[in-house]
Amino acid sequence: MQLPLFSGTEKAVKSPFTLPLPEAHVRYYPQWLTTEQANLYKKRLVESLPWRQDSLRMFGKSIPIPRLQSWHGDANCHYTYSGLSLSPAPWTKELAAIRDLCSAEVGAHFNSVLANWYRDGQDSMSMHADDEPELGPAPTIASVTLGEARPFVFKHKETKARHVQVLEHGSLLVMSGSTQHHYFHGIAKTTKPIGDRINLTYRQLILPD
Numbered sequence: 310m311q312l313p314l315f316s317g318t319e320k321a322v323k324s325p326f327t328l329p330l331p332e333a334h335v336r337y338y339p340q341w342l343t344t345e346q347a348n349l350y351k352k353r354l355v356e357s358l359p360w361r362q363d364s365l366r367m368f369g370k371s372i373p374i375p376r377l378q379s380w381h382g383d384a385n386c387h388y389t390y391s392g393l394s395l396s397p398a399p400w401t402k403e404l405a406a407i408r409d410l411c412s413a414e415v416g417a418h419f420n421s422v423l424a425n426w427y428r429d430g431q432d433s434m435s436m437h438a439d440d441e442p443e444l445g446p447a448p449t450i451a452s453v454t455l456g457e458a459r460p461f462v463f464k465h466k467e468t469k470a471r472h473v474q475v476l477e478h479g480s481l482l483v484m485s486g487s488t489q490h491h492y493f494h495g496i497a498k499t500t501k502p503i504g505d506r507i508n509l510t511y512r513q514l515i516l517p518d
């Protein structure tokens with residue numbers, strides 16, 4: 310007879326694991342938050358962040374990005390990517406609480422966070438690397454998912470090898486070391502009728518004194 314793995318009162322916690330990505334360091338923590346915690350944080354973030362749909366200038370045109378965003382951090386954390394210049398909104402209670410949980414888990418400091426709200430399957434993030442100079446050569450990025458599970462695609466910049474990890478409600482994904490140097494990542498669109506998802510990527514900007 311097999312022994313039960315968990316008694317009725319214990320929480321069935323799935324173990325974290327490292328993704329099989331050569332030349333990268335990526336760790337996935339399923340059920341990092343409990344379902345109840347993740348539900349509550351998602352609801353509060355939807356209601357409280359100053360969500361906006363920014364536009365990028367491409368080929369002389371202004372193209373709205375396919376998701377809502379909100380950039381938060383310490384007062385000096387100005388961030389520029391794809392020609393978009395973001396001034397930080399202050400830390401909210403929920404963003405700071407999750408930041409502190411990430412710091413304790415990862416043993417790294419985070420002075421900023423990009424919140425993305427994918428309203429449905431038509432919202433997406435194109436393949437990119439978080440390799441802006443202000444992140445430094447080997448950034449540690451902690452990515453928390455709240456809501457609908459979406460496939461997160463990695464693509465090696467040279468070999469073009471792909472790997473997919475579905476990011477589930479309440480999960481944490483930590484990318485570090487040379488991950489951004491060697492890989493692109495993104496969230497594809499889907500025609501499936503799916504729910505909304507919030508993703509928080511905590512970062513440490515290296516700022517001039």
Ligand SMILES: O=C(O)CCC(=O)C(=O)O
Nearest residue numbers: 423425434439496508510
């Ligand atoms: O939504 C995600 O999981 C990815 C977000 C991301 O790559 C980013 O904010 O740079």
Ligand SMILES: [Fe+2]
Nearest residue numbers: 437438439494
């Ligand atoms: Fe990214």
